[in-house]
């Protein structure tokens with residue numbers, strides 16, 4: 453570790469202590485807010501202990517097999533539409549062997565079921581809310597009208613039900629759905645309310661990429677567990693020590709000695725990851741947030757902040773059958789969060805797949821008509837977040853853009869050591885540069901979430917060329933930050 457990294461770690465630890473000290477006050481404030489009639493209601497869970505040292509010990513890695521989230525089965529299929537029924541329920545999940553942990557779920561599974569969608573084909577999700585707080589399902593990365601976007605105040609009340617309709621007018625991509633009910637979204641997502649939504653299309657089908665059982669969704673996130681097996685939740689712990697992969701603690705995954713497509717989602721509330729293989733080996737990134745890259749990008753490192761996705765192809769044929777390689781985290785790795793997932797190469801296999809030199813053609817960009825500037829502001833003392841000095845207000849229109857326009861958005865993270873990121877609903881965008889440096893090829897495709905490290909400024913090019921107008925949102929996707937106000941309203945006009 454370099455000296456500067458050590459210094460940064462010390463700073464982060466100091467910040468953590470400060471956050472913890474102020475956390476009690478914030479927790480009480482937010483609790484009384486929701487009891488007084490916050491939009492989504494009060495937490496159904498008892499008050500949490502606040503000391504990190506009170507958490508349950510970290511589980512020994514690689515004792516559990518990595519499950520693959522169940523694929524949702526439609527309740528009806530017509531020539532145009534697949535309809536699903538996915539209730540929001542409270543149940544328990546066996547995260548730690550032998551321990552039942554209360555969780556909030558979509559459709560009873562932790563994480564939620566994977567919805568497989570087709571470009572241009574409609575998906576309808578009927579959603580009863582069977583928990584005690586208001587919910588709002590947002591399909592992250594979806595091109596969808598505002599009424600079906602899952603806005604922060606567009607709640608399904610407890611006992612209520614609604615129907616979301618997704619027309620999927622977009623290219624093949626790894627999306628995910630999660631709760632967005634304002635002031636409860638961080639806790640809801642933390643307790644389990646998220647799942648994959650995979651869109652396929654003809655272009656992707658025509659490519660010889662690994663498919664079927666060799667195309668695997670992998671959501672990585674962190675949790676903290678109380679000694680009684682319940683989930684520890686507090687906005688003010690920016691990271692939690694236990695890493696889960698598809699809902700299980702640091703599992704193993706048995707693979708054949710061939711190529712796999714791994715669709716990786718950072719499903720954490722606040723923890724950034726930087727993935728690498730334990731042997732330093734190369735892998736090939738083929739897609740980012742909103743679809744295939746123009747060309748594959750061979751690399752040894754994959755940074756992903758919360759809500760970002762990347763599809764990579766790993767060729768396990770270079771490892772002998774009987775050997776293992778570990779997916780590791782290089783972002784401030786500590787013993788508890790360095791090892792993510794162990795791949796055990798258990799058999800040889802025929803492999804007709806390959807990664808072609810051309811994957812997709814990105815849509816053309818247009819010359820921007822204006823530049824807007826934003827700051828992401830975080831007050832460590834109060835825990836309040838804001839964008840350009842303003843905490844989120846349902847009533848205020850923060851930015852108005854004209855449908856069809858192209859703009860440069862310049863977003864500065866004003867904090868010296870807290871990372872943020874930036875997500876815009878509906879649109880995809882291109883990263884122009886971060887602190888003047890152009891993105892890697894892995895970040896140069898279609899994005900909907902951009903990492904903005906401490907003190908950094910990101911410039912993105914946004915073409916608002918989408919068939920919908922009305923109210924959308926942009927926010928930090930360290931979801932506790934948006935929950936605490938680092939969110940703003942975007943009005944797209946015709």
Ligand SMILES: [Cu+2]
Pocket residue numbers: 828871872873928929930933934938
């Ligand atoms: Cu943030």
